[in-house]
Amino acid sequence: MSEKKKLPVGSVIGILGGGQLGKLLSISASQLGFKTHIFDPDPKAPAKQVTNLSSTFDYKDKLALAKFANSVDVITFEFENIPVETIQICEEFTNVFPNIKSLSTCQDRSTEKKFLHEMNIPSSPFVTAKSFHEILQSVNTLDPPLILKTCRFGYDGKGQKIIYSKEGIESAASEFTDTQVILEKLIDFKLEISTIICRDMYGKIAVFDPAENQHQNGILIESKVPANIPFALASDAILIASKIVNALEYVGVMGIEFFVTKDNELLVNELAPRVHNSGHWTQSGCLINQFEQHIRAISGWPIGNGKRHSNVLMQNVLGESVKALVNDSDSSVNIYGKDDPREGRKMGHKNYIT
Amino acid sequence: MSEKKKLPVGSVIGILGGGQLGKLLSISASQLGFKTHIFDPDPKAPAKQVTNLSSTFDYKDKLALAKFANSVDVITFEFENIPVETIQICEEFTNVFPNIKSLSTCQDRSTEKKFLHEMNIPSSPFVTAKSFHEILQSVNTLDPPLILKTCRFGYDGKGQKIIYSKEGIESAASEFTDTQVILEKLIDFKLEISTIICRDMYGKIAVFDPAENQHQNGILIESKVPANIPFALASDAILIASKIVNALEYVGVMGIEFFVTKDNELLVNELAPRVHNSGHWTQSGCLINQFEQHIRAISGWPIGNGKRHSNVLMQNVLGESVKALVNDSDSSVNIYGKDDPREGRKMGHKNYIT
Numbered sequence: 030m031s032e033k034k035k036l037p038v039g040s041v042i043g044i045l046g047g048g049q050l051g052k053l054l055s056i057s058a059s060q061l062g063f064k065t066h067i068f069d070p071d072p073k074a075p076a077k078q079v080t081n082l083s084s085t086f087d088y089k090d091k092l093a094l095a096k097f098a099n100s101v102d103v104i105t106f107e108f109e110n111i112p113v114e115t116i117q118i119c120e121e122f123t124n125v126f127p128n129i130k131s132l133s134t135c136q137d138r139s140t141e142k143k144f145l146h147e148m149n150i151p152s153s154p155f156v157t158a159k160s161f162h163e164i165l166q167s168v169n170t171l172d173p174p175l176i177l178k179t180c181r182f183g184y185d186g187k188g189q190k191i192i193y194s195k196e197g198i199e200s201a202a203s204e205f206t207d208t209q210v211i212l213e214k215l216i217d218f219k220l221e222i223s224t225i226i227c228r229d230m231y232g233k234i235a236v237f238d239p240a241e242n243q244h245q246n247g248i249l250i251e252s253k254v255p256a257n258i259p260f261a262l263a264s265d266a267i268l269i270a271s272k273i274v275n276a277l278e279y280v281g282v283m284g285i286e287f288f289v290t291k292d293n294e295l296l297v298n299e300l301a302p303r304v305h306n307s308g309h310w311t312q313s314g315c316l317i318n319q320f321e322q323h324i325r326a327i328s329g330w331p332i333g334n335g336k337r338h339s340n341v342l343m344q345n346v347l348g349e350s351v352k353a354l355v356n357d358s359d360s361s362v363n364i365y366g367k368d369d370p371r372e373g374r375k376m377g378h379k380n381y382i383t
Numbered sequence: 384m385s386e387k388k389k390l391p392v393g394s395v396i397g398i399l400g401g402g403q404l405g406k407l408l409s410i411s412a413s414q415l416g417f418k419t420h421i422f423d424p425d426p427k428a429p430a431k432q433v434t435n436l437s438s439t440f441d442y443k444d445k446l447a448l449a450k451f452a453n454s455v456d457v458i459t460f461e462f463e464n465i466p467v468e469t470i471q472i473c474e475e476f477t478n479v480f481p482n483i484k485s486l487s488t489c490q491d492r493s494t495e496k497k498f499l500h501e502m503n504i505p506s507s508p509f510v511t512a513k514s515f516h517e518i519l520q521s522v523n524t525l526d527p528p529l530i531l532k533t534c535r536f537g538y539d540g541k542g543q544k545i546i547y548s549k550e551g552i553e554s555a556a557s558e559f560t561d562t563q564v565i566l567e568k569l570i571d572f573k574l575e576i577s578t579i580i581c582r583d584m585y586g587k588i589a590v591f592d593p594a595e596n597q598h599q600n601g602i603l604i605e606s607k608v609p610a611n612i613p614f615a616l617a618s619d620a621i622l623i624a625s626k627i628v629n630a631l632e633y634v635g636v637m638g639i640e641f642f643v644t645k646d647n648e649l650l651v652n653e654l655a656p657r658v659h660n661s662g663h664w665t666q667s668g669c670l671i672n673q674f675e676q677h678i679r680a681i682s683g684w685p686i687g688n689g690k691r692h693s694n695v696l697m698q699n700v701l702g703e704s705v706k707a708l709v710n711d712s713d714s715s716v717n718i719y720g721k722d723d724p725r726e727g728r729k730m731g732h733k734n735y736i737t
Contacts, residue, residue: 035709036709037706037709038705038706038708038709038718039720039722052413056410056413056414056433059406059410059432059433059720060410060716060717060718061716061717061718062705062708062716062718062719062720062731064432064720077435078413078418078434078435079410079413079433079434079435080432080433080434080435081431081432081433081434081435081437083435313670316667316714316715316734316735316736317712317715321715325712330709330710330712331710331711331712332712333712333713334712338692338693338736339692339693351392351416352391352392354392354416355389355390355391355392355684356684356685357685358671358679358684358685358686358687358688359687360670361670361671361675362414362415362416363414363415364392364414364415364416365416366393366413366416366418368393377416380670381670382670382692
């Protein structure tokens, strides 16, 4: 199904995935007068705390998916590791946004890189490899330093390994013997930025100001707006982002991460077919935030203009440090409602107006 | 109970009343990492859409209240018509904020007026009356125009009648023969403003900028900040508001409505011991809005400073016009999730940054 329809107030939005992004999407949907239904195999998924409709089944449970899809008016997802088959089952019953093309392009790193390459969108040089032997061969094509990544299911720096020299490749490769990987030239970037872009089902596009991002051990630590970049670079990022969502006939919010090289070149690092951590600042900096924007797009409602009214610093809160937030009153606090504050786990975030 | 305690992340906030205010309180609580439990006799109460914990019983059901109060870590309420007995039962098991003193003072218009009078806080002249005969007598004390109001259960202009002349008093009085009423001098005001004030359990106070309000047929139509008043008047409103919450040992957010007379005098019109419609602009104008501020106060968390970053116009959306919001993208839209869009019923609101 891919019928364009404007959902009436009171319709039900189905959300696959009940983590913090599903939770924040659900909250925005309910502020717009929609009901929400969260589908997640984890009975304790945080998003299930903010709705009275939820399903607890595996993403491959056809019967449960059919029942879910039949009971809602549109479906979206909070993360790119949802199996394509799950979406295919749901699509038999109702609209799913973003579309399968976008999901399948972005959930495999090699597909994503090839898509960017075909579109003449600059990104880091790469080779793919399917075996220990192929990984070893890669240094004949690309000089280290390289970054070796699994093609699928990587997040927050997981499934990644940096290779600094030809000598280091063998030990790195031995950790990835039975999985499809990609080797990318490690970029010595000046800074990292991201754009949060939204495309509605009629082709209209709205972009938020690019944010400047800091990562530590592969995990986003903070985002700030405005980014410390010239206007021309911000425009380029926005143009590239719009080229991507148009090519994919994308509907909803997409997060696109870029490297800014020392020569002020833009390289696309990653596409996320969903609302994005580096867009959480929009909750405090914009009249309509990324979550509301996404819900508006997938419901056929007009999207807002993404205008920013304030400078914002967003900081992630990891692991046990979430407990200290009970003493914080200078920021707008979001705590996700996860039970287990493991080290490095995203437990919440804070927005400061700066 | 009235123990001061700082609730840990993951605690459960109990909310009596599941209308739009309960819904927006629940959303703010869940953004802070709390779970919420909504208690409302209406199974379709909108707030029940934004949590997986709810109870559907009468406010006088002792057993249900005991079970509810026992299962949550603190209790608050969304409106002043909750019976005092309900709070008394809940208090046997856990903290309830605001306190009974505040609730009982504000839920009866004559008690409220007497409280203001004793505190030397200016408000309109008034007399109370218990019978048809006493109402007729009132014109011996106060000259018309008067406004006749029931002491309890009035909202959005319901239970009110204006008396323009001595001749009109008999017919007005005949509508209120078996209820306690209050007759107030009708104020020929220049404008109406309100302050939204928050006091935490340690006595700290934070105030939002006074808003300028427009009513139609007793129903709030719009609020805007900043109000078109001199700084001295805004300061006076804030000082009066702080005097009120201190005297009541109030914990949480209170809405206080004022008339500004043609002589630039301030008269308190009404106290609402809860988050207030004229504070909805804080969702789009402040880093920490009135709902989060209230949850922070009743949870023992530090409250924010109420600083405003933008000028905002808030408009209420009444009755059937809620359906047109699906075409709106210039404002931040809140739709409450009520089934029945009766004429004049508050169905949602919109915030514009101006």
